[in-house]
Amino acid sequence: MGDKKIIAVTGATGAQGGGVCRAILKDAGGGYAVRALTRNPGSDKAKELKKLGAEVVEVDIDDAESLKRAFRGAHGAFCVTFFWEHFSPEKELAEARNMADAAKHAGVRHVIWSTLEDTRKWVPIGDRRMPTLMGKYKVPHFDAKGEANRLFSERDLPTTFLLTSFYWENLIHFGMGPKRGEDGNLYITFPMGDKKLPGIASEDIGKSAYAIFRKGDDFIGKTVGIAGDHLTGDQMAAALSKALGQEVRYNAVSPEVYRGLGFPGAEDLGNMFQFKRDFESDFCGARSLGFSRTLNPSMQTFESWLAENGDRIPIEKGSLRASGE
Numbered sequence: 001m002g003d004k005k006i007i008a009v010t011g012a013t014g015a016q017g018g019g020v021c022r023a024i025l026k027d028a029g030g031g032y033a034v035r036a037l038t039r040n041p042g043s044d045k046a047k048e049l050k051k052l053g054a055e056v057v058e059v060d061i062d063d064a065e066s067l068k069r070a071f072r073g074a075h076g077a078f079c080v081t082f083f084w085e086h087f088s089p090e091k092e093l094a095e096a097r098n099m100a101d102a103a104k105h106a107g108v109r110h111v112i113w114s115t116l117e118d119t120r121k122w123v124p125i126g127d128r129r130m131p132t133l134m135g136k137y138k139v140p141h142f143d144a145k146g147e148a149n150r151l152f153s154e155r156d157l158p159t160t161f162l163l164t165s166f167y168w169e170n171l172i173h174f175g176m177g178p179k180r181g182e183d184g185n186l187y188i189t190f191p192m193g194d195k196k197l198p199g200i201a202s203e204d205i206g207k208s209a210y211a212i213f214r215k216g217d218d219f220i221g222k223t224v225g226i227a228g229d230h231l232t233g234d235q236m237a238a239a240l241s242k243a244l245g246q247e248v249r250y251n252a253v254s255p256e257v258y259r260g261l262g263f264p265g266a267e268d269l270g271n272m273f274q275f276k277r278d279f280e281s282d283f284c285g286a287r288s289l290g291f292s293r294t295l296n297p298s299m300q301t302f303e304s305w306l307a308e309n310g311d312r313i314p315i316e317k318g319s320l321r322a323s324g325e
């Protein structure tokens with residue numbers, strides 16, 4: 001690794017962390033090296049990263065000492081937590097605490113914390129517009145990340161708070177793609193009314209994060225939101241129709257109906273979409289498309305993402321399953 005600045009990447013075999021690793025490794029002359037953290041260095045994804053030039057280090061985020069060892073000597077740390085592995089906001093907070101402690105212990109010079117809004121700032125617990133979940137959350141997987149921001153601030157860590165967006169890969173991997181209805185038509189289903197959903201190719205999160213590490217001081221202490229497009233359900237359906245060569249319609253259900261779909265996480269996601277719908281201007285406003293493209297000029301649009309990935313979208317019959325957001 002020589003005198004390259006090491007970036008320790010959590011979730012390195014996953015969507016966000018994997019994108020960070022690939023963005024850095026592709027830029028061989030950029031002065032940065034990747035330390036890819038994984039529970040299983042023997043996995044195919046870990047081996048692939050090693051082949052591309054990453055140092056692969058075994059770590060369990062739940063084991064604070066292993067994380068401290070893994071962050072040692074790193075210039076930067078990309079920190080992401082894994083809500084959908086356990087569905088527990090408390091566990092997500094504990095993961096973030098371990099990362100912040102390890103970053104402090106290692107004296108890391110730049111942390112990127114992949115976060116989301118604490119929706120309770122917009123919809124307090126007593127607000128009955130959406131149900132309170134797990135006793136004290138509105139959108140558990142958002143709220144825990146937003147609440148965890150302070151774990152980085154309180155430790156005076158040089159942090160960039162990165163607000164991510166809905167991955168379009170949810171249409172491929174998480175059962176959010178078009179489904180054939182009883183009437184034979186294809187539908188995508190979201191409880192967003194006519195409001196816009198900021199979306200992104202997950203690989204672009206990594207490219208943006210790398211740009212933030214490179215710009216360093218400009219972004220320390222800042223909150224940065226990124227998206228590749230802001231699209232209504234109708235606009236997404238029109239783009240899907242074009243890419244798939246068959247008509248896809250938008251099925252705009254209510255958040256109540258979505259929450260009742262019964263898959264694991266349906267209530268959390270129903271509240272999440274309601275939040276994005278009801279606070280569209282704040283949510284989209286925090287994820288400027290112009291800024292996102294300045295940061296990452298190759299940021300994909302939904303159309304360009306579909307051109308490359310449309311044939312990976314399964315068309316299924318049946319009910320919705322959980323998104324990984």
Ligand SMILES: NC(=O)c1ccc[n+]([C@@H]2O[C@H](COP(=O)([O-])OP(=O)(O)OC[C@H]3O[C@@H](n4cnc5c(N)ncnc54)[C@H](OP(=O)(O)O)[C@@H]3O)[C@@H](O)[C@H]2O)c1
Nearest residue numbers: 011013014015016038039060061081082083166167324325
């Ligand atoms: N889907 C969306 O639209 C969306 C949008 C915005 C934000 N998010 C957020 O993104 C987060 C997940 O990030 P992702 O999508 O990049 O994840 P991912 O693709 O599911 O990958 C997560 C990676 O984390 C690693 N991991 C899990 N538990 C670990 C542990 N205890 N110790 C060490 N490594 C562990 C796993 O690596 P190994 O198996 O190799 O250890 C796995 O490859 C979630 O919190 C979600 O809320 C999702």
